Amino acid sequence: MDDRDTGFTEYFAARSSTLRSTAFLLCGDWHRAEDLVQTTFIKLYRVWNRVAERGKLDGYVRKILVRTFLDEARRGFFRRETVTEDPGDTSLPSSTGAVEDRVVLLRALTRVPARQRAALVLRYWEDLSLEESARVLRCSTGTVKSQASRGLALLRDELPASVTL
Amino acid sequence: MDEFELRGALRGTVETATPPPAMHAGAVLAEAKAAQQVRRARIAGAGSAVAVALIAVGAVFLPGMGGTDQAPGPINAATGGTSSPRPTSRTSSPSRPADPAAARSSALLADLLDAVPDGYNATNVNIMLPNGHNAFSHGSELLDSGARDYWATAPIGKSGRWGGVEAHVVDGAARDLCAVVKDVISHGGANCAVADVGSKAVVLVNDRVQQWVAHRHDNGVVVVIGQRTDLGNDLPPLGQRPLTVDDMTRFATKSDIARK
Numbered sequence: 001m002d003d004r005d006t007g008f009t010e011y012f013a014a015r016s017s018t019l020r021s022t023a024f025l026l027c028g029d030w031h032r033a034e035d036l037v038q039t040t041f042i043k044l045y046r047v048w049n050r051v052a053e054r055g056k057l058d059g060y061v062r063k064i065l066v067r068t069f070l071d072e073a074r075r076g077f078f079r080r081e082t083v084t085e086d087p088g089d090t091s092l093p094s095s096t097g098a099v100e101d102r103v104v105l106l107r108a109l110t111r112v113p114a115r116q117r118a119a120l121v122l123r124y125w126e127d128l129s130l131e132e133s134a135r136v137l138r139c140s141t142g143t144v145k146s147q148a149s150r151g152l153a154l155l156r157d158e159l160p161a162s163v164t165l
Numbered sequence: 166m167d168e169f170e171l172r173g174a175l176r177g178t179v180e181t182a183t184p185p186p187a188m189h190a191g192a193v194l195a196e197a198k199a200a201q202q203v204r205r206a207r208i209a210g211a212g213s214a215v216a217v218a219l220i221a222v223g224a225v226f227l228p229g230m231g232g233t234d235q236a237p238g239p240i241n242a243a244t245g246g247t248s249s250p251r252p253t254s255r256t257s258s259p260s261r262p263a264d265p266a267a268a269r270s271s272a273l274l275a276d277l278l279d280a281v282p283d284g285y286n287a288t289n290v291n292i293m294l295p296n297g298h299n300a301f302s303h304g305s306e307l308l309d310s311g312a313r314d315y316w317a318t319a320p321i322g323k324s325g326r327w328g329g330v331e332a333h334v335v336d337g338a339a340r341d342l343c344a345v346v347k348d349v350i351s352h353g354g355a356n357c358a359v360a361d362v363g364s365k366a367v368v369l370v371n372d373r374v375q376q377w378v379a380h381r382h383d384n385g386v387v388v389v390i391g392q393r394t395d396l397g398n399d400l401p402p403l404g405q406r407p408l409t410v411d412d413m414t415r416f417a418t419k420s421d422i423a424r425k
Contacts, residue, residue: 009190009191009194020184025175030184034185038193041193041197042200045194046200046204101174102177102178102181105174113306113308123168124168124175127172150311159166
């Protein structure tokens with residue numbers, strides 16, 4: 001294994017779990033999350049030798065992950081998107097405990113439109129600033145603010161009153 | 166729930182979820198190297214690859230050029246692989262799911278298939294798009310605007326050439342019609358203009374390969390229909406648009422579709 005592969009493998013071992021968690025919150029499914037992470041690292045490998053500043057790798061990889069998710073989340077044929085398996089119009093079940101509440105939250109999160117969901121995950125899971133989130137989402141900080149605000153409002157609407165977070 | 170509670174809830178969600186075993190670095194490295202080799206080979210042999218693809222596509226569609234419109238078998242445009250032909254009929258419509266949202270998008274797909282002119286094959290031919298998704302599909306989701314979008318798509322073919330049709334029923338769209346069309350398509354939409362087709366007010370979007378017509382019904386529901394002359398993959402594109410603007414307007418203004 002050459003230096004490039006060694007460095008890449010070490011970086012993967014160090015970061016893949018965290019990235020997988022981010023992907024899990026974005027797509028709500030571990031298997032899809034792993035696919036997203038794998039696609040992200042395949043894209044990263046292509047440019048590995050060109051990423052001069054290793055200190056900026058984390059942000060770069062996060063950007064690839066979120067943009068890959070957004071690309072795949074687009075719907076319809078002209079947008080080359082995927083069928084929504086989740087019915088969408090059925091109500092979420094009320095919950096009986098903390099673990100169930102988390103499951104309900106995750107399901108509610110998957111009903112938030114993809115860009116709003118990405119804004120929520122970047123701001124409140126990755127703890128990115130508005131400016132950093134805007135760079136990842138390729139939009140203005142005002143748009144990040146409004147996307148996160150609308151996403152949060154929708155999440156509130158989707159969650160049953162019985163859920164305590 | 167405020168921002169702080171959401172932050173805590175997201176952490177709790179990840180902590181209480183049971184992830185699968187850690188991903189294997191060696192496997193991902195092998196995938197990455199293989200992908201890079203494929204990419205290099207593609208770049209190096211782009212010219213010859215195009216020639217090979219044309220020959221392959223010709224071989225697949227040669228029977229279709231003899232005058233029959235039998236659907237090809239599943240075609241994976243991403244890999245170029247094909248499987249055995251699956252003859253289907255245009256009258257075959259998707260089964261109606263029990264879920265209301267899926268039922269509505271399924272009904273939209275059936276309506277869309279009904280709108281395809283005679284002479285075109287618009288069955289479930291299972292053509293895969295470069296991203297691995299089936300071009301024949303339907304679904305629903307919330308748009309960023311908060312409106313609910315029910316959509317359906319189908320590839321349509323004639324004499325071995327393929328394009329596509331797509332329809333949306335947007336419930337709760339508050340903005341102007343051009344904005345709604347832009348909301349449901351990914352590219353283009355800049356050439357959007359209000360037009361009167363017959364006695365119906367619609368908006369018409371004309372881009373190079375795609376064309377859209379949208380109409381807002383009295384109940385506020387917006388029906389959008391689009392067509393394009395290619396599938397964005399290696400399959401030969403249609404020589405002309407299958408639907409006329411009148412055909413599309415008839416679909417977009419059909420009150421049954423807005424009420425379903």
